[in-house]
Amino acid sequence: MASITIRNLDDEVKELLRRLAAANNRSMEEQARVMIRAAVDGQVGPVGRLDQIEKALQELTNSQGTPIRASALTGKSLPRGTLSNKRILLIIGGGIAAYKALDLIRRLRERGAAVRVVMTSAAQEFVTTLSVGALSADHAFTDLFDRNDEHDVGHIRLSREADLLVVAPATADLMAKLANGHASDLASTVLIATDKPVLMAPAMNPRMWSHPATRRNRASLGKDGITFVGPTKGEMAESNEAGEGRMAEPLEIVAAVEALLDAGPKPLAGRKIIVTSGPTHEPIDPVRYIANRSSGKQGHAIAAALARLGADVRLVSGPVTIADPAGVKTLHVERAQEMRDAVEQLLPADAAVFVAAVADWRTENSAGEKIKKVAGEGPPVLRMVENPDILASVGHHEQRPALVVGFAAETQDLLRNAEAKLRKKGADLIVANDVSHQSGIGPSGVMGSDRNRVRIVSKAGVEEWPEMTKDEVAARLAALIAERLTTIVV
Numbered sequence: 113m114a115s116i117t118i119r120n121l122d123d124e125v126k127e128l129l130r131r132l133a134a135a136n137n138r139s140m141e142e143q144a145r146v147m148i149r150a151a152v153d154g155q156v157g158p159v160g161r162l163d164q165i166e167k168a169l170q171e172l173t174n175s176q177g178t179p180i181r182a183s184a185l186t187g188k189s190l191p192r193g194t195l196s197n198k199r200i201l202l203i204i205g206g207g208i209a210a211y212k213a214l215d216l217i218r219r220l221r222e223r224g225a226a227v228r229v230v231m232t233s234a235a236q237e238f239v240t241t242l243s244v245g246a247l248s249a250d251h252a253f254t255d256l257f258d259r260n261d262e263h264d265v266g267h268i269r270l271s272r273e274a275d276l277l278v279v280a281p282a283t284a285d286l287m288a289k290l291a292n293g294h295a296s297d298l299a300s301t302v303l304i305a306t307d308k309p310v311l312m313a314p315a316m317n318p319r320m321w322s323h324p325a326t327r328r329n330r331a332s333l334g335k336d337g338i339t340f341v342g343p344t345k346g347e348m349a350e351s352n353e354a355g356e357g358r359m360a361e362p363l364e365i366v367a368a369v370e371a372l373l374d375a376g377p378k379p380l381a382g383r384k385i386i387v388t389s390g391p392t393h394e395p396i397d398p399v400r401y402i403a404n405r406s407s408g409k410q411g412h413a414i415a416a417a418l419a420r421l422g423a424d425v426r427l428v429s430g431p432v433t434i435a436d437p438a439g440v441k442t443l444h445v446e447r448a449q450e451m452r453d454a455v456e457q458l459l460p461a462d463a464a465v466f467v468a469a470v471a472d473w474r475t476e477n478s479a480g481e482k483i484k485k486v487a488g489e490g491p492p493v494l495r496m497v498e499n500p501d502i503l504a505s506v507g508h509h510e511q512r513p514a515l516v517v518g519f520a521a522e523t524q525d526l527l528r529n530a531e532a533k534l535r536k537k538g539a540d541l542i543v544a545n546d547v548s549h550q551s552g553i554g555p556s557g558v559m560g561s562d563r564n565r566v567r568i569v570s571k572a573g574v575e576e577w578p579e580m581t582k583d584e585v586a587a588r589l590a591a592l593i594a595e596r597l598t599t600i601v602v
């Protein structure tokens with residue numbers, strides 16, 4: 113029996129088929145079958161123009177009887193996201209995080225990307241080719257020696273017809289294979305046969321991730337030009353396991369994909385910008401510390417947004433559990449003093465954005481050994497001393513960047529405190545946000561939430577921004593920074 117291979121169709125026809133399949137909630141194969149049946153039954157006349165074909169197909173293929181608006185087929189009303197016209201080849205490795213790859217497919221497609229998927233045989237133990245096929249609207253590619261796919265050297269085509277290869281989850285095994293040049297299955301063969309950029313999102317048990325062999329492989333893949341997103345620290349799927357090895361969340365991977373493929377305007381090209389993010393941890397003794405609820409989400413989003421506009425971003429991050437943003441050079445610190453030293457060393461810069469929630473105080477001397485509870489002695493007395501004020505020191509620094517932006521996280525008197533901060537600390541802009549539980553954002557306030565509502569305080573006055581996601585705040589602030597920097601003569 114003759115068979116039809118969808119990927120051998122013309123790009124234009126394939127795109128039309130993809131849209132029709134999505135509009136009718138069918139796989140591409142199913143959609144093709146319905147259309148061929150209709151053609152055989154003589155229901156499609158000899159129409160020459162694509163829009164007429166679309167119209168005819170639309171009438172034929174809407175099984176629910178509800179008319180599909182023609183605009184749904186023209187592409188005008190389809191989500192034209194940040195990844196429209198981008199082709200992603202997703203390689204799913206055999207790890208527990210493979211289930212997150214299903215969400216990743218959806219997230220990439222909802223931004224307009226066409227997603228093809230290669231699954232290793234181990235990956236098929238965790239998620240099915242059926243789910244992958246339904247979500248990607250194409251069949252999952254699994255076999256290096258597939259008779260239908262390999263007659264035209266399918267592994268080469270798969271890589272040639274993609275703009276970017278994403279490996280998620282990247283298993284210890286897949287990293288080892290690529291680091292050492294193995295090509296023993298379809299996934300590893302595609303990876304070694306490609307000249308396209310590769311993004312890996314590793315996911316594995318913390319002991320596997322910290323094993324010297326994995327560290328070696330990670331380092332050599334980095335040298336070979338592979339970009340990484342994550343892994344992050346946190347709870348593992350296995351019970352009682354926590355540490356570094358959790359796969360970055362699908363939206364973090366999408367942000368990394370967007371950063372790698374972004375061809376948008378780069379008004380910040382050639383500008384060096386320092387960003388601080390996250391909390392600081394001030395030790396009490398080797399096991400205890402003073403911390404705050406900052407998650408680093410806003411600061412990391414700002415670093416990523418500035419990088420997308422072409423800036424050379426140096427992120428100084430306190431201890432967070434989210435992934436380093438792609439395309440950003442990240443330094444990890446724990447304490448406020450370390451953060452100050454890192455920022456000082458990064459000067460001079462064109463701009464600095466201080467988003468980190470730096471602890472105002474630290475203990476005068478952290479104990480060298482764990483402080484013991486001694487019966488009858490009562491609790492220890494902690495003497496606190498002030499931490500360096502990083503914003504103020506850079507705001508008045510002899511190498512002061514042309515633009516200094518501070519954040520004011522307040523629970524009361526938001527604007528008065530922000531205006532005072534602007535004056536005292538030598539900042540050009542203060543991004544003020546209400547971090548109280550009454551802010552109406554998230555169950556425990558802005559800190560840790562994905563949303564934020566900020567006011568921009570400058571000498572010119574106060575600009576109120578509506579509530580939006582932290583990514584949207586970041587994009588808008590990055591655009592404002594770009595505008596300010598291009599009007600500042602340095």
Ligand SMILES: Cc1cc2nc3c(=O)[nH]c(=O)nc-3n(C[C@H](O)[C@H](O)[C@H](O)COP(=O)(O)O)c2cc1C
Pocket residue numbers: 204205206207208209232233234235282283284285286315316317320
């Ligand atoms: C239940 C289970 C969970 C696993 N989770 C992971 C994982 O998260 N990361 C990883 O690198 N390997 C994990 N492995 C091991 C891989 O499945 C194994 O190394 C496999 O050979 C990987 O094949 P692949 O790289 O071709 O997908 C797991 C194995 C099992 C049985």
